[in-house]
Amino acid sequence: MTKTIPVDALSTPVLTRLWFVAAGAALAVLATGCSSSQGTGGGASTGSEPGKPKVNRLVFATEVPAREVNETRNNATPSSWQLTPMYETLLGVDEKNGKRVPALATEWKVGADGASYAFKFRQGVKFHTSTGAVTGDWGEFTARDLNAPFREINKRDSISGVTEMWWGAVKEIEVVNDYEAVI
Numbered sequence: 001m002t003k004t005i006p007v008d009a010l011s012t013p014v015l016t017r018l019w020f021v022a023a024g025a026a027l028a029v030l031a032t033g034c035s036s037s038q039g040t041g042g043g044a045s046t047g048s049e050p051g052k053p054k055v056n057r058l059v060f061a062t063e064v065p066a067r068e069v070n071e072t073r074n075n076a077t078p079s080s081w082q083l084t085p086m087y088e089t090l091l092g093v094d095e096k097n098g099k100r101v102p103a104l105a106t107e108w109k110v111g112a113d114g115a116s117y118a119f120k121f122r123q124g125v126k127f128h129t130s131t132g133a134v135t136g137d138w139g140e141f142t143a144r145d146l147n148a149p150f151r152e153i154n155k156r157d158s159i160s161g162v163t164e165m166w167w168g169a170v171k172e173i174e175v176v177n178d179y180e181a182v183i
Helices: 005-012 013-034 076-085 141-155 163-171
Strands: 091-093 100-102 107-110 117-121 173-176 180-182
Touching: 076 173, 141 163, 141 173, 141 180
Parallel strands: none
Antiparallel strands: 091 100, 107 117, 117 180, 173 180
16 A cells, blocks of 8 residues: 655655755765776776876976066066066075175175165166067166156055065165166
């Protein structure tokens, strides 16, 4: 004899819990059946070992640039990497020992006040004379050319990762002559 259960009887709290348990058990069985047979380390091996890579390379993740611009103040540090080939800095870094090396600055020393740096600059460094649609003779790099990037990086809407360091650390750039400045 078959007994018919009214539909509203299936909604009692006990039966509702049983339905959730039964559904959960069915999903667990399905998930187990769909899982990979490969271990996650420490398990039994399938007999095939991973091969050596054809190319040794370093792969890392970094943020995607929010926009494509060449204004340093509108680039976070990882986004500024695109600018490295065309922007020269005052000092470089020796890749073997991590020490500072000359770049645009040929000499530098800490000022007598302990809070400033005096720089001497390389002479004869010319700006690019052609950059896409912009052409012209922009002359030679001098100490006066430090002021424009300093003003840009210090703008309050700057998103550069070094802006706040500049706000607190650099008060001014004193141009001594074309090839010397104190920061």
